[in-house]
Amino acid sequence: MNKKILLSLYFILLFHTAFAIEYRRQFQDYRSLGMGNTGIASANNSATLFYNPAALANITDGWVDIPAIQATYSPEASAIYAEIQKGGFLETTEDQLAFMEEYMGKKIYVQVDAGINAFINLDKKGTTIGGNYMVERILDFDIQNPALPEIAGFERYDQMKLVGFSYPIGLGQFVLGLGAQTLIRKERSYVFTTTQALAGEAFPSIALTDVADGSSDTGTGYDVGFLFRFASPYRVVLAGVWRSGISMDEATDIPPEAALGFTMAHEFGPFKWVMAIDVRDLTQEQGSEGDKSWARRIHGGMEFAMFPTSDLNYLLTVRGGYNQGYKSLGAEFRLGNSLVIGVAQFSEEVGEFAGDKENKRTAAYVSLGF
Amino acid sequence: MERSNQSTKNHSKTTKWSISLFVLILFLLLSCKDDGASHLAAGIQSCYDLFNDGNWDEAIEICTDAGTDETLHIAAQAYMARSGVSLFTIMLDLSDSTMDPSKTMFDKIPNTAAKRSDYNKALSIIMDDIEFITEDMYLESLILSGLLVFDQLKDLLTLEWDSTNDLFTTCADSSSCSYAPDATNDGTDDILLFTGLGSTFYTNICGDSSSDAYNNVDLGEGFNRDGTVFKCTIQSDSLLDYNKIAVNEYYAGGSTEIKDAMLPFKFYENMDQGGNVSEDVGAPINTVYFCDDAIPLYTPEPTSDDLKLSDCEILSYLTNPGF
Numbered sequence: 001m002n003k004k005i006l007l008s009l010y011f012i013l014l015f016h017t018a019f020a021i022e023y024r025r026q027f028q029d030y031r032s033l034g035m036g037n038t039g040i041a042s043a044n045n046s047a048t049l050f051y052n053p054a055a056l057a058n059i060t061d062g063w064v065d066i067p068a069i070q071a072t073y074s075p076e077a078s079a080i081y082a083e084i085q086k087g088g089f090l091e092t093t094e095d096q097l098a099f100m101e102e103y104m105g106k107k108i109y110v111q112v113d114a115g116i117n118a119f120i121n122l123d124k125k126g127t128t129i130g131g132n133y134m135v136e137r138i139l140d141f142d143i144q145n146p147a148l149p150e151i152a153g154f155e156r157y158d159q160m161k162l163v164g165f166s167y168p169i170g171l172g173q174f175v176l177g178l179g180a181q182t183l184i185r186k187e188r189s190y191v192f193t194t195t196q197a198l199a200g201e202a203f204p205s206i207a208l209t210d211v212a213d214g215s216s217d218t219g220t221g222y223d224v225g226f227l228f229r230f231a232s233p234y235r236v237v238l239a240g241v242w243r244s245g246i247s248m249d250e251a252t253d254i255p256p257e258a259a260l261g262f263t264m265a266h267e268f269g270p271f272k273w274v275m276a277i278d279v280r281d282l283t284q285e286q287g288s289e290g291d292k293s294w295a296r297r298i299h300g301g302m303e304f305a306m307f308p309t310s311d312l313n314y315l316l317t318v319r320g321g322y323n324q325g326y327k328s329l330g331a332e333f334r335l336g337n338s339l340v341i342g343v344a345q346f347s348e349e350v351g352e353f354a355g356d357k358e359n360k361r362t363a364a365y366v367s368l369g370f
Numbered sequence: 371m372e373r374s375n376q377s378t379k380n381h382s383k384t385t386k387w388s389i390s391l392f393v394l395i396l397f398l399l400l401s402c403k404d405d406g407a408s409h410l411a412a413g414i415q416s417c418y419d420l421f422n423d424g425n426w427d428e429a430i431e432i433c434t435d436a437g438t439d440e441t442l443h444i445a446a447q448a449y450m451a452r453s454g455v456s457l458f459t460i461m462l463d464l465s466d467s468t469m470d471p472s473k474t475m476f477d478k479i480p481n482t483a484a485k486r487s488d489y490n491k492a493l494s495i496i497m498d499d500i501e502f503i504t505e506d507m508y509l510e511s512l513i514l515s516g517l518l519v520f521d522q523l524k525d526l527l528t529l530e531w532d533s534t535n536d537l538f539t540t541c542a543d544s545s546s547c548s549y550a551p552d553a554t555n556d557g558t559d560d561i562l563l564f565t566g567l568g569s570t571f572y573t574n575i576c577g578d579s580s581s582d583a584y585n586n587v588d589l590g591e592g593f594n595r596d597g598t599v600f601k602c603t604i605q606s607d608s609l610l611d612y613n614k615i616a617v618n619e620y621y622a623g624g625s626t627e628i629k630d631a632m633l634p635f636k637f638y639e640n641m642d643q644g645g646n647v648s649e650d651v652g653a654p655i656n657t658v659y660f661c662d663d664a665i666p667l668y669t670p671e672p673t674s675d676d677l678k679l680s681d682c683e684i685l686s687y688l689t690n691p692g693f
Contacts, residue, residue, distance in 0.1 A: 142422075145421075147456070293404050298402065351410065351415055353404035
C-alpha cells in the first residue's frame with residue numbers, strides 16, 4: 001500500500017467538531033435526573049449544593065456518605081468496556097477502524113462521580129450546613145464523518161470541593177443559602193482520524209483517574225440562593241439561585257447561571273408525592289451562540305415515595321419527568337442513610353435544540369454512610 | 371367535627387386540583403420541543419448530525435439551507451456519499467499500489483443518471499457556491515470533474531478494462547469506432563469521409579458545441595473531402611472549466627503522490643494541447659489534416675490552451691490519453 005497518498009490527506013480533511021453544545025453541568029444526581037433534572041427548589045440529598053444552597057433547608061437530618069459513587073453512561077458505553085477488556089483501548093489499527101465503522105454517528109459517554117459528602121441540619125427550621133468533596137471523570141467520544149471516519153474525543157477530570165449553608169430569615173418562610181466551590185479541572189479534546197489509524201499511530205492513552213497531556217486550571221465560584229416557603233400544608237416552595245460560574249484560563253469555563261424552581265409535596269399516609277418544575281439558565285449563557293431554546297431549559301418532574309423511615313427518607317421511590325424535551329424515569333431504594341441505591345434513565349440533548357439529537361443515558365448511584 | 375370534616379374535604383379537593391394541574395403542566399412540558407433549528411449553529415449541527423447518521427437526502431437539504439462554506443462542503447460530500455464515493459475511499463483505493471490508478475478511477479465512473487446528477491451537483495456546489503475553496507475541495511473537484519469527463523470518454527471510446535491483460539481496450543483496437551475516418555470512392559472521385567465525434571460529447575464536457583461541414587471540398591488530384599468536424603468553446607462552469615481550475619489550484623500545492631496518480635485526469639490540459647489529426651490517403655495527396663488553415667472557412671489548426679477544442683485535438687489526444 002502506498003501510504004503516502006493517504007497520509008497526504010492527514011492535514012486537509014478536518015471535520016467540524018463541536019463539544020460545547022451539550023449543557024455540561026457539574027454533578028447532576030440520579031434523583032434530580034429521574035425527576036427531569038429538577039432540584040432548584042426540590043433538592044434534598046447529597047447533590048443539593050450542585051443545585052441551590054438554599055435548598056439545604058429541605059434537609060431535616062444529617063448524614064455522611066463514605067463513599068458516594070454515581071456512574072452515568074450511554075448505551076454504547078459497553079463498547080469502551082469491551083475494548084478495555086481486550087487489554088487496552090483501541091490499541092491496534094484493526095480495532096480502531098472496526099470501532100469507527102461500528103459506531104459511526106454515535107456518541108459514547110461515560111461519567112463517573114465519586115466522593116464523600118456530609119450534611120447536618122441544626123434546628124429543624126432550615127439551618128443546614130453541608131459539603132461535598134467529589135471527583136468527576138468524563139469520557140465522551142463522537143464517532144463522526146462517514147467520508148473520513150474519525151473519533152472526536154473529549155476528556156475531563158474535575159476535583160470539586162463545595163461547602164454551603166442555608167439559614168431561615170424572619171419567621172422562617174424565607175431562606176437564604178450561600179455556597180462556595182473550588183474546582184481543579186483538567187481536560188483535553190482530540191480528533192483521531194482514519195488516516196492516523198492507517199498510519200499506525202497510537203490512539204491517545206486514557207487513564208481512568210487522570211487526563212494525560214490535558215490543560216489544567218483551578219478556579220473558585222460562589223452561589224447565592226433563596227427559598228420562599230408558602231404557608232401551606234403542601235410544602236409549596238418557590239426558589240431561585242444565582243451561580244457565579246467559574247472562570248478558567250486553560251480549561252473550559254463554567255458559565256454563570258440564574259435559575260428558578262418551584263416544588264410542592266403532598267403527604268398522605270405512608271406515601272409522599274413531590275412535584276417540581278425548574279427553569280434553568282435564565283440568562284441563556286449555556287449552549288452555542290444563538291441558543292435561545294426555552295424547551296432545553298425547562299425541567300419538570302415528580303416522585304412518588306413509599307414507606308417513610310424518617311421525615312426525609314422513604315424506603316422506595318419512583319420518579320418521572322421531563323428533561324430538555326425527553327422523558328426521564330428513576331427509582332430508589334434507601335435504608336435510611338446507611339445504604340442508598342438509585343437509578344435514573346434520562347436523555348441528554350447533545351444537539352442544538354430540544355428534540356434535535358437525543359443521547360440516552362443511565363445514571364446508577366450507590367452510597368454507604370451513616 | 372363538622373369543621374374538621376370540611377377541612378379534610380377542602381384538603382382533598384385542593385390536593386386533587388394541585389395534582390391535576392401539575393400533571394397537566396408536565397404533560398404540556400413533554401410535548402414542549404423545538405420545531406427545528408432556529409439559529410445558525412443549530413442548522414450547522416443538524417447538518418453534521420444528519421451526515422454522520424448517513425441520512426444523505428436530509429443532510430443535503432439541511433446543509434444546503436445552512437449555507438456556510440463548511441455545510442455546503444458537507445452537502446457536496448453527501449451528494450458524493452449518496453452515489454457511493456468519497457474522497458477517502460478513492461484515496462484508499464489509490465493507495466493500493468497493485469492497482470492501476472486509471473483502473474481505480476474507471477471503477478468510480480458514475481453508471482446511472484442519478485449518480486451523474488449527484489456528481490455534477492457536488493462539483494457545482496464546491497466550485498460555484500463555496501466561497502473559500504480549500505485544497506481538499508479542489509482535489510474533490512479534480513476527481514469529480516475527471517470522473518465525469520472519463521464517463522464521456524468511456525462512451526466515446528467504448529472503453530473497457532481487460533482484466534486478463536490489465537489494460538484498457540477501446541473501439542480503436544477493433545477498428546470499430548463510429549467516428550473513424552473512411553476513404554471511399556463514389557465511382558468518380560476518391561473521398562475522405564469523416565463524420566466527427568458528435569455534438570453530445572462536446573456539450574457535456576464544454577457546455578457548448580458547434581460544427582463545420584465539409585461538403586465535397588476539392589483536395590485536387592480527383593480527391594474530395596466530405597463530412598463534419600465538431601468543436602466547442604469551453605464555457606465557464608463546464609466540466610473542463612472546473613477541471614482546469616481544480617488542476618491549477620491543486621497542482622500549485624498538493625501532495626506529490628496524489629498529483630502523480632491524477633496525471634491522466636488533467637483532462638483540460640491533456641486535451642487542449644493543440645494537437646491535430648491527419649489521415650494518410652496515399653500519393654500524391656498523402657497527408658490530409660482534419661483541421662487545416664489552408665481551408666480558412668473551416669475549422670482552423672488547433673492551438674494549445676485556448677479554451678477551444680475540436681475533433682482534431684480530441685482525436686490527437688485519444689492517440690495517447692495516458693490511461
